[in-house]
Amino acid sequence: MPHSVSLINTIAAGLGLALILGFLAARLRLPALVGYLLAGVIIGPFTPGFVADAGIAAQLAEIGVMLLMFGVGLHFSLDDLLAVRKIALPGALAQIAVATLLGGGLAMWWGWSPGAALVFGLALSVASTVVLLRALESLGILDSFTGRIAVGWLVVEDLAMVLVLVLMPPLAGTLGGQGAQAGGNADPLWQTLGLTLLQVGGFVALMLVVGRRVFPWILWQVTRTGSRELFTLCVVAAAVSIAYASAALFGVSFALGAFFAGMVMRESQFAHRAAQESLPLRDAFAVLFFVSVGMLFDPSVLIERPLQVLAVVLVIVLGKSLAACVLVLVFRYPLGTALTVSASLAQIGEFSFILAGLGVSLGLLPVEGQSLVLAGALISIATNPLWFSLIAPMQKWLHAHSSFARGLEMRDDPLAELPTTTEAKYLSRQVVLVGYGRVGRRIAAELDANDIPYVVAEQNRELVEKLREAGTPAVWGDAADPAVLIQAHIARARVLVVATPDAMNVRQMMETARTLNPTIQTVIRSHNEQEARLLTQETSATVFLGEHELAQAMARDVVQRAVSMAVPA
16 A cells, blocks of 8 residues: 555645644643644755655645534524624625725735735634634524624625635736636626626525425435444545535635535534534544645745735734724624624635635736735734733723723613513513524523513624513623613512533623522523533532523523522512
8 A cells, every 4th residue: 555645645744744733732721722833834845854745735724624613503593693684794894895995905014016905904804714713602692692693704704705705716817817808708897797696696595495405305205224334324425525616606605505404404403413423523524624724824924024924924923813893893782792893803714725825826916915915824823812811801891991892882872771661570570581593582482471571681682672662671781781670670679591502601690699688599500511510510400401402401401490480588
């Protein structure tokens, strides 16, 4: 058997070195992904010693992106996507515009052409799929409303970049490059744009109309065989093959295709199992993604152009993040949500590499521009966990030292407090329900069926407006903020139910609730067994794992507690 097989060499060297350096990084209290990135630099073509196959590593990384986005789609419904459209759509487009102007202005200051400045700015405007999702998963907020805003923002960015990649070749000649129109053989621009929009729209419609019926049925048929390996194979095959077909037939990205594949597969009752079965593969290939990023990086750019690299990093980490933060606050969302979304977008990744590479091939972007994009990506990815770790202390410091920050949380907003006309039964001996997502709605339905009054605390403004229109008392805001629970009259409530899996803030909610109401009963939802054990030990709450089948059990438990406490002590 030959031992000079590029695929095996790349996987063995990449995973082996990533394990060693990732372990050392963890021991030094650094994010493990810093070790993964350094592993890629070491086996890349710009450092001495063994050189892995960069082309194969990039393809393996693409598989990781597919599996990761497929897993996200399994937890993300069309309703979730539509619920955040009013902030994700305008927010993402405005943030792309701001970041492009900042990056383009920087390039123009360096003396680059307008075409190069445009491509460079666009490359700095779009965040990395893998980095964003891993960060949200590690914090346990992927399924929270804040996490959904970040994912929805990402989907809009991906759709925008699909259009950019399609329009760059025909526009390259106009922008001073070597585009298709320069040769006179290109289709008119309006025809190219129309065809692209038709392809993307056709793909989305096909997945939502046909895929929502076909793929869950296929998964059910495979499950009936009782074979675990066939089930795992079905999940992986669906993720990879649908992503590839979407790119080949409809021109959308692999990541976007895999995301919609996961969304339609979520209609199956085995979606949670599918997510669990694909988790090891997703983690392994995600590591290869970071290794492949490191392989693209030429360390010499740090020595030759240190000030330019610093400027690029500042645009990514500060400029783009501040723009996102301001936009979220403009839409009247809490400061904590704004800071989390900002940290989520304080990096660039796979689309940035594709844009930079296409720009160089079309003669728009100088080669040094590609090197700067890669340097900015590597540094921003490596430092991204730091920004997430600073969210809580930064929010606490701002509240303590800035009256403006406190004002952001306590703005005069009619949705942030219950109306004065709220009936008395909702102000005493009621259930406070935090989160009105899939699980929260099921619990609310059970409470309605048993005529038990409840007040909803929810971060989605549109949901709060709809609940109030339907006659359901609801308060808008982050329940980790004591003011929100106070407005929900937690001090006189029977039961507090946390139906949103926001591991970052649940302890703070419990502490506030117990301080204001020492006898209150608490019921919590969690996706993670380890987190569930810790919450049970630390808060003495009843913790439920899962989503679909356990939502009903959680609802029944809440009803029993509420009924048993119906008579005041």
